[in-house]
Amino acid sequence: DTGVSQNPRHKITKRGQNVTFRCDPISEHNRLYWYRQTLGQGPEFLTYFQNEAQLEKSRLLSDRFSAERPKGSFSTLEIQRTEQGDSAMYLCASSLAGTMIRSGEQFFGPGTRLTVL
Amino acid sequence: AQRVTQPEKLLSVFKGAPVELKCNYSYSGSPELFWYVQYSRQRLQLLLRHISRESIKGFTADLNKGETSFHLKKPFAQEEDSAMYYCALSGTGNQFYFGTGTSLTVIP
Numbered sequence: 001d002t003g004v005s006q007n008p009r010h011k012i013t014k015r016g017q018n019v020t021f022r023c024d025p026i027s028e029h030n031r032l033y034w035y036r037q038t039l040g041q042g043p044e045f046l047t048y049f050q051n052e053a054q055l056e057k058s059r060l061l062s063d064r065f066s067a068e069r070p071k072g073s074f075s076t077l078e079i080q081r082t083e084q085g086d087s088a089m090y091l092c093a094s095s096l097a098g099t100m101i102r103s104g105e106q107f108f109g110p111g112t113r114l115t116v117l
Numbered sequence: 118a119q120r121v122t123q124p125e126k127l128l129s130v131f132k133g134a135p136v137e138l139k140c141n142y143s144y145s146g147s148p149e150l151f152w153y154v155q156y157s158r159q160r161l162q163l164l165l166r167h168i169s170r171e172s173i174k175g176f177t178a179d180l181n182k183g184e185t186s187f188h189l190k191k192p193f194a195q196e197e198d199s200a201m202y203y204c205a206l207s208g209t210g211n212q213f214y215f216g217t218g219t220s221l222t223v224i225p
Binding site: 003031033035040041042043044045048055091093097105106107108109111 | 121123126153160161162163166203205210211212213214215216217218
């Protein structure tokens with residue numbers, strides 16, 4: 001499968017624990033996005049990377065959320081001290097964008113469903 | 118503030134009937150507008166984008182800057198069009214804003 005992959009697909013954790021999700025984008029894509037989706041809502045933009053640079057992180061939900069893309073390939077999203085309100089589907093997407101294409105087509109992963117007990 | 122509004126959460130039409138999914142946006146600059154679709158048990162995927170001005174699976178969408186709308190239309194709905202549809206906007210800094218989605222059911 002050459003599409004975007006996310007691991008784990010499901011995560012159940014207890015309140016207060018830290019969790020980390022991984023996203024592997026399509027290999028030639030330079031942009032990587034993280035979203036959160038709760039029931040009945042559309043994806044909510046969290047952050048995005050162009051190569052290894054995190055160009056936008058103002059919409060991360062709190063300082064408990066952080067993301068990295070150390071080598072410009074895979075990315076991780078960490079949530080520290082999880083709360084029940086963090087329960088949601090976390091989606092990753094990647095795209096190939098350049099100077100002529102402001103926003104390339106985003107290819108989404110299957111998501112990681114987080115349940116905080 | 119940037120915002121995408123999809124007023125209909127649920128929409129049902131009969132097979133062969135025209136369908137229109139509404140999308141209105143709020144953005145002060147020049148946005149890029151998209152429609153994404155999610156079929157049952159599949160990933161979210163791009164359906165079309167306004168800059169390409171193409172028809173995908175019979176769907177079209179015209180950006181109306183005066184009305185700040187980007188409604189999705191298809192003249193004759195098919196059963197395989199049943200899915201969740203999201204309107205999205207890309208604005209400053211390549212941030213994306215998605216609407217809450219419209220669940221389309223095409224009745225045989």
